[in-house]
Amino acid sequence: MRKALFLLIAALAPAQAFAANQVALDNNVFVERVTTDAAGKQRVLLEEPKVVVPGDRLVFVLNYRNAGAQPADKFVITNPMPSAVRFAGAGDTPPLVSVDGGKMWGQLADLTVPMADGTRRPAQPADVTHVRWAFQKPIPAGATGKLIFRGVVK
Amino acid sequence: MTSKLTYVGAIGMTAIALIAASPAYAAGTTAGTTITNNVTVDYQVGGVAQGQQTASNSFVVDRKINLLVEEVGSVTTEVVPGQSNAVTTFQLTNTSNEVLDFALTASQIAGGTAAHGGTDSFDVSNVRIYRDNISSGTVGSFDAADTLVTYIDELATDTPIRLFVVADVPAGLSTGAVAGVQLRATAREGGASGTQGAAITQTAGANTAAKDTVFADVAGVNDANRDASHSAADDYTVKTATLTVTKTSRVVDDPFNGTTNPKLIPGATVEYCILVANAAGGASATSVAINDSVPTQLTYVAGSARVNGTVTAGTCNTDGVAAGTNYAAPVVSGTVATVAAGDTRTLLFRATVN
Numbered sequence: 001m002r003k004a005l006f007l008l009i010a011a012l013a014p015a016q017a018f019a020a021n022q023v024a025l026d027n028n029v030f031v032e033r034v035t036t037d038a039a040g041k042q043r044v045l046l047e048e049p050k051v052v053v054p055g056d057r058l059v060f061v062l063n064y065r066n067a068g069a070q071p072a073d074k075f076v077i078t079n080p081m082p083s084a085v086r087f088a089g090a091g092d093t094p095p096l097v098s099v100d101g102g103k104m105w106g107q108l109a110d111l112t113v114p115m116a117d118g119t120r121r122p123a124q125p126a127d128v129t130h131v132r133w134a135f136q137k138p139i140p141a142g143a144t145g146k147l148i149f150r151g152v153v154k
Numbered sequence: 155m156t157s158k159l160t161y162v163g164a165i166g167m168t169a170i171a172l173i174a175a176s177p178a179y180a181a182g183t184t185a186g187t188t189i190t191n192n193v194t195v196d197y198q199v200g201g202v203a204q205g206q207q208t209a210s211n212s213f214v215v216d217r218k219i220n221l222l223v224e225e226v227g228s229v230t231t232e233v234v235p236g237q238s239n240a241v242t243t244f245q246l247t248n249t250s251n252e253v254l255d256f257a258l259t260a261s262q263i264a265g266g267t268a269a270h271g272g273t274d275s276f277d278v279s280n281v282r283i284y285r286d287n288i289s290s291g292t293v294g295s296f297d298a299a300d301t302l303v304t305y306i307d308e309l310a311t312d313t314p315i316r317l318f319v320v321a322d323v324p325a326g327l328s329t330g331a332v333a334g335v336q337l338r339a340t341a342r343e344g345g346a347s348g349t350q351g352a353a354i355t356q357t358a359g360a361n362t363a364a365k366d367t368v369f370a371d372v373a374g375v376n377d378a379n380r381d382a383s384h385s386a387a388d389d390y391t392v393k394t395a396t397l398t399v400t401k402t403s404r405v406v407d408d409p410f411n412g413t414t415n416p417k418l419i420p421g422a423t424v425e426y427c428i429l430v431a432n433a434a435g436g437a438s439a440t441s442v443a444i445n446d447s448v449p450t451q452l453t454y455v456a457g458s459a460r461v462n463g464t465v466t467a468g469t470c471n472t473d474g475v476a477a478g479t480n481y482a483a484p485v486v487s488g489t490v491a492t493v494a495a496g497d498t499r500t501l502l503f504r505a506t507v508n
Contacts, residue, residue: 027193027209050361052189053218053368054182054251062193062209072197072204079193084183084215139197153215154183 022068023139025077032057032150054153058085062147064139071138077147078102079131084154087128091148098130099123105132182251182311185217186365216366219341219354220249221256223374223386226316230270230332230391234437236325240278241296242388244337246306247314250370255342255351256306258283260319260335261376268334268389269375278321278333278390286316296320305342305350323390329436331392336376338385354382395439395495400429401446402470406504422507424452427470427500434496442490444501452505454481461488463500470500479503 030046037043046059062079066072080102081087087097096105099113112120113127131149139145183189195207226243233240248254260281268274284300291299296318309315319335343351357366374385407413408422416422428446432439444461448454459481460474479488479501488501 022199022204023195023197023207025193025195025207025209027191027211029191029211029213049213051216051357051366051368052213053216053370055218060191060211064195068199070199072199073201074196074198074203076196077193078196079191082189082191084187084189085191153189 022066022070023072024063024065024067026063028061028063030059030061032059052153056153057088058151058153060149060151063144064147065144066139066141069141071140073138075135075139077133079149081129081131081151085151086154087125087131088150088152089125090131090150093133093147095131095133095147095149097123097128098132099127100129102130105130182218183215185215185250185252187215188212189215214365215251216357216368218251218368218370219254219356219382220370221254221339221341221382221384222247222249222371223337223339223384225269225386225388228270230268230272230389232393232437233323233390234394235323235327235392237323239296239320240323240390242319242321242335242390243296244317244319244386244388245314246309246317246339248309248311248341250311250341252344253308253310254344254354256309256339257342257350258303258305258317259338259340261338263334263336263387266334268332269387270389270391272330272332272334272389272391274334274389275331276324276327276333276392278323278335280322281335282320283337284318284320286318288315306339307350308344308347319388321390323392327392327394329392329394329396329433332389334387334389336385336387338374338377338383340377340383341371356380356382393437395437395493396433397439397442397493398431398433399444400431402427402429402468418507420507423455423504424507425470425502425504427465427502429465429470429498429500430490430493431498432493432495436495438495439493440491442493442499443487444490445485445487446501446503448484448486448503448505450484451508453508454483454486455504455506456481458502458504459486459488460502461500462490463502465498465500470502472502474500474502 029049031049033045033047035043097108098105099111108123111123113123114120133147190212192210197204224245226245231242260283262277263274265274283303285303287299291297319337341354343354356369369380369382371384373379375387376385377383403424403426405416405418406423406425408416408419428444430442459479461478463474464471486503490499493499
């Protein structure tokens with residue numbers, strides 16, 4: 001899982017406007033296990049997803065790196081929630097979320113979900129369909145970053 | 155289960171997005187489902203939009219074996235001695251993330267405290283397990299439409315089914331006797347309809363490339379934690395009528411004193427009262443037939459019999475009815491329709507001393 005590979009789309013680039021190999025992206029999933037030791041202390045372990053059953057907590061870790069020579073601007077990372085995973089919060093960098101398949105974006109607290117009777121209720125984490133980080137500032141050349149969010153196997 | 159990273163270019167992206175077909179979520183994601191997470195990056199360099207970057211990660215959901223056996227109703231089943239087909243009711247739910255077979259075992263406890271606090275004191279016989287028929291007969295109750303089973307075939311996830319443990323009660327038991335029964339279900343491999351699947355074993359040691367198996371069940375009354383089994387208990391409690399019969403007599407009249415301090419001399423009238431008492435806490439006794447032979451030294455007073463009367467402070471009241479009584483020398487008889495638990499009813503008649 002530690003392989004950090006570059007994404008190659010060189011063959012698809014029609015002209016030099018595309019600076020190939022510009023951004024490296026790495027997507028990892030871990031299972032979060034909480035164990036209680038003899039002293040009653042809780043320890044959180046992140047394991048590779050070897051044995052995964054419904055109800056397990058997952059941590060999705062997205063590593064990015066601007067491998068190019070120029071800053072990358074309008075940097076937007078989008079992650080649709082896998083259909084069998086329920087969103088369960090994000091890390092220190094709160095993402096924008098969508099609860100309608102990626103049409104509208106916002107903080108979870110600001111979004112609503114239509115009800116059968118025409119009213120709208122506040123969105124819950126389980127309603128999240130997409131997670132997105134949109135960076136305001138360019139990512140300088142060579143800069144790296146890590147984004148995480150949590151989910152639960154349905 | 156495998157965990158792998160896949161890197162694809164922008165074009166391959168649309169194809170991968172739809173890999174995970176909509177899984178059934180009832181008891182959780184179906185075992186064997188691949189969960190694929192895709193992430194994309196859009197960005198610009200020097201104001202020019204660059205090709206979208208994607209990264210993808212997949213893993214397979216393993217098999218979680220879980221089940222729940224519950225007693226339905228949380229009250230004891232009241233039975234009478236000699237009763238056939240006494241029913242206790244249970245419910246089985248497959249909370250695994252796969253369709254499975256379930257082996258069933260009904261057992262009895264030997265002594266000890268039964269499910270509802272009584273002490274187990276007898277065993278029922280001819281113990282069978284029936285599965286409720288949800289399309290005919292009385293749904294939710296034991297009836298002729300239900301099926302005798304030893305295992306449950308291909309039980310869908312999160313759909314509780316009702317099971318009846320049916321047994322016969324021996325004769326000669328007294329009120330308060332308790333028989334504890336337990337029902338255990340054990341998950342078996344599903345997939346082959348019409349036959350009971352093989353036993354399931356937990357995947358030992360390291361993760362395998364295939365779908366692994368994890369036992370997630372809790373301990374029941376006669377099984378352990380994480381053993382692919384669960385069990386629950388119920389009990390039968392005997393509730394019968396316990397009748398005691400008492401006969402009293404008093405002289406009510408003699409030819410000389412009349413009804414004032416009458417004496418037992420020839421020609422005196424004696425009133426006999428037969429009391430049938432049913433002990434409190436049991437069941438009602440019905441069709442209670444009382445017979446009494448009039449002693450040869452006495453002559454029955456025709457038409458004096460009264461049945462179903464009451465008692466006040468040990469003295470019979472004359473509130474019975476003539477209907478239901480009969481005299482066929484020398485036997486006076488009467489039938490009380492019902493003697494409720496804790497109640498006393500009487501047969502009253504008079505006879506004269508010869």
